[in-house]
Amino acid sequence: EPEVTQTPSHQVTQMGQEVILRCVPISNHLYFYWYRQILGQKVEFLVSFYNNEISEKSEIFDDQFSVERPDGSNFTLKIRSTKLEDSAMYFCASSKLNAGTGGNTIYFGEGSWLTVV
Amino acid sequence: DQQVKQNSPSLSVQEGRISILNCDYTNSMFDYFLWYKKYPAEGPTFLISISSIKDKNEDGRFTVFLNKSAKHLSLHIVPSQPGDSAVYFCAAIIQGAQKLVFGQGTRLTINP
Numbered sequence: 001e002p003e004v005t006q007t008p009s010h011q012v013t014q015m016g017q018e019v020i021l022r023c024v025p026i027s028n029h030l031y032f033y034w035y036r037q038i039l040g041q042k043v044e045f046l047v048s049f050y051n052n053e054i055s056e057k058s059e060i061f062d063d064q065f066s067v068e069r070p071d072g073s074n075f076t077l078k079i080r081s082t083k084l085e086d087s088a089m090y091f092c093a094s095s096k097l098n099a100g101t102g103g104n105t106i107y108f109g110e111g112s113w114l115t116v117v
Numbered sequence: 118d119q120q121v122k123q124n125s126p127s128l129s130v131q132e133g134r135i136s137i138l139n140c141d142y143t144n145s146m147f148d149y150f151l152w153y154k155k156y157p158a159e160g161p162t163f164l165i166s167i168s169s170i171k172d173k174n175e176d177g178r179f180t181v182f183l184n185k186s187a188k189h190l191s192l193h194i195v196p197s198q199p200g201d202s203a204v205y206f207c208a209a210i211i212q213g214a215q216k217l218v219f220g221q222g223t224r225l226t227i228n229p
Contacts, residue, residue, distance in 0.1 A: 108160035
């Protein structure tokens with residue numbers, strides 16, 4: 001079964017450093033997402049991306065965050081200047097159709113665990 | 118933001134019995150609901166979904182029931198197997214929107 005892959009699986013970074021999390025969505029999918037889960041909390045939506053632009057973002061996704069699809073296969077999340085509270089598991093996801101389309105499935109990657117020290 | 122709530126943080130069921138996981142929502146605009154299963158250090162895996170025009174959807178051992186008037190859905194797993202032990206997340210979305218809203222999750226443990 002096709003899958004969403006993410007790298008790195010775990011990254012430790014110093015506060016204030018820039019981090020790039022990478023994702024390879026499923027190849028025929030058109031919609032891409034980032035979610036995160038702070039330890040012990042809910043999975044939270046960060047951003048959705050379609051047709052080379054952000055289609056929706058949450059209040060968490062402030063100016064410190066950016067996303068990019070630099071080529072035909074990768075989808076990246078950049079955090080410009082990390083804070084302690086950015087420590088979380090970050091999940092990339094993709095889907096063939098718009099997330100809210102009935103019958104559509106959103107596939108998640110295994111996550112990148114970010115620890116900011 | 119408590120739009121989707123799973124009030125039971127954990128549930129323990131004997132192997133072979135039925136597991137029932139519950140989920141409540143407050144936003145009446147939600148019209149598509151999904152259940153995901155998550156093992157430690159892995160991403161959520163899609164299990165089953167239901168549209169608001171239905172009240173039941175079945176896939177093998179998994180059945181999801183939706184009660185729109187009560188804003189409540191449940192996931193039934195029967196018979197429960199040890200491999201079903203995981204955290205189960207309920208999620209909801211407004212059709213046409215981009216954002217899945219997740220519940221807090223329920224940790225299901227299947228005892229042999």
